[in-house]
Amino acid sequence: MGALHEGHLSLVRAARAQAELVVASIFVNPTQFGPNEDLAKYPRAFETDCDFLRREGVELLFAPAVEEMYAQAGGSGPTSDTWVTVEGLSEKLDGKSRPGHFRGVATVVAKLFHAVEPDAAFFGQKDAAQVAVIRRMVRDLNLPVEIVVCPIVRDPDGLAMSSRNAYLSAEERRQALVLSKALGRVKALVDSGETSSAALIAAGREEFAKEPAVRLDYFEVVNAETLDAVPDVSAGTLVAVAAYVGSTRLIDNLVVGGKARG
Numbered sequence: 001m002g003a004l005h006e007g008h009l010s011l012v013r014a015a016r017a018q019a020e021l022v023v024a025s026i027f028v029n030p031t032q033f034g035p036n037e038d039l040a041k042y043p044r045a046f047e048t049d050c051d052f053l054r055r056e057g058v059e060l061l062f063a064p065a066v067e068e069m070y071a072q073a074g075g076s077g078p079t080s081d082t083w084v085t086v087e088g089l090s091e092k093l094d095g096k097s098r099p100g101h102f103r104g105v106a107t108v109v110a111k112l113f114h115a116v117e118p119d120a121a122f123f124g125q126k127d128a129a130q131v132a133v134i135r136r137m138v139r140d141l142n143l144p145v146e147i148v149v150c151p152i153v154r155d156p157d158g159l160a161m162s163s164r165n166a167y168l169s170a171e172e173r174r175q176a177l178v179l180s181k182a183l184g185r186v187k188a189l190v191d192s193g194e195t196s197s198a199a200l201i202a203a204g205r206e207e208f209a210k211e212p213a214v215r216l217d218y219f220e221v222v223n224a225e226t227l228d229a230v231p232d233v234s235a236g237t238l239v240a241v242a243a244y245v246g247s248t249r250l251i252d253n254l255v256v257g258g259k260a261r262g
Contacts, residue, residue: 002026003043003163004052007153011122012056014150023060023116024053030066030078032104043163062116069111084110086133086140092227093129093240094251097217102133109134113145120146124153126160128238128253132227152252154180160252167248175214176245182207182219183254186239190256195232197221200239208243217242217249224255233257 015022026049033039046063053061070078083103089095090102113121123131135147153161158180159173168176182204189203204219223230224238233256240253 001028001042001163002049003045003166004049005153005161005163007124007126007161009052009056010153011124011150012053012058014148015120015122016057018120018148021059022057023062023118024058025062025112025116027062027064027069027108027112029069029104029108031070031080031107032101034098034100037098038164038167043166062112069108080107083107084137084141086136089129089133089136089227093218093220093222094242095129095133097242097249102130105130106133106137110137110141110143113143118145120148122148122150125149125255126152126162126251126253128224128240129227132225135225158184160250162250164248164250168245172246172248175211176248176250178208178211178214179241179243179250179252182241183239183252187254187256190233195257197229197231197233200233204239204241213245215244217244 012022012024026046028039028042028044030039050061066078070080084106085103086106090106095102123134125131131147131149137143138145138147155161157177159165159176160180165173165176185203185207186200189200194200200221201219205216208214208216208219219241220239221230221233222228222238222240224236227238230237235257236255237257238253239256240251242249242251
């Protein structure tokens with residue numbers, strides 16, 4: 001959605017290493033924002049983004065207008081008579097906190113796949129629930145595209161890179177480190193032999209209790225493909241967290257118990 005940072009550029013580099021031609025899209029998709037979310041103030045830096053993509057050797061940038069992607073523009077904004085809804089996944093994790101979010105994501109990604117017809121599409125692990133939704137959509141609709149998931153890119157202090165980090169004050173930036181600290185504690189426990197999801201969740205919540213200014217949205221241990229809660233970690237188990245730092249909602253995650261399909 002633009003406001004590109006090293007996390008986004010790592011996807012471009014991964015694509016460059018695998019593909020003969022790289023296409024990037026920039027589109028702040030209005031249908032994945034709820035009525036009280038940050039669509040109007042979402043960071044936009046189009047000219048800078050274009051410079052970044054030129055430097056990375058991207059051959060084509062697709063940056064459509066809203067009217068190009070959504071022909072109908074009702075009184076409350078862009079809409080459509082046709083939606084892509086991935087049932088059974090879209091109501092979990094971020095979908096539970098943001099009703100309708102993944103309907104907007106799946107619909108616009110399907111449109112982008114139709115417009116570009118890519119052989120492979122590159123997504124970041126930070127948006128793990130989105131990855132699960134898109135993978136299921138691709139499978140169920142028999143779309144001829146390989147979904148490649150690339151590692152989370154972090155700042156030196158551990159904070160996962162996000163366009164929304166630009167909203168944070170200096171103090172909020174410090175407070176936001178609790179997300180990666182909680183995940184780090186979980187990883188240490190798993191590495192020492194702990195497998196109980198309940199114990200791992202309790203440990204993560206203990207870390208958040210040390211930073212009372214941060215409001216936890218969810219801290220869950222789930223199957224990375226189904227997003228269903230699991231009682232114990234196994235290969236590719238996803239530990240996912242979302243929290244509000246001030247008014248900014250941030251997400252992060254960790255794969256434990258072995259590598260997830262990627």
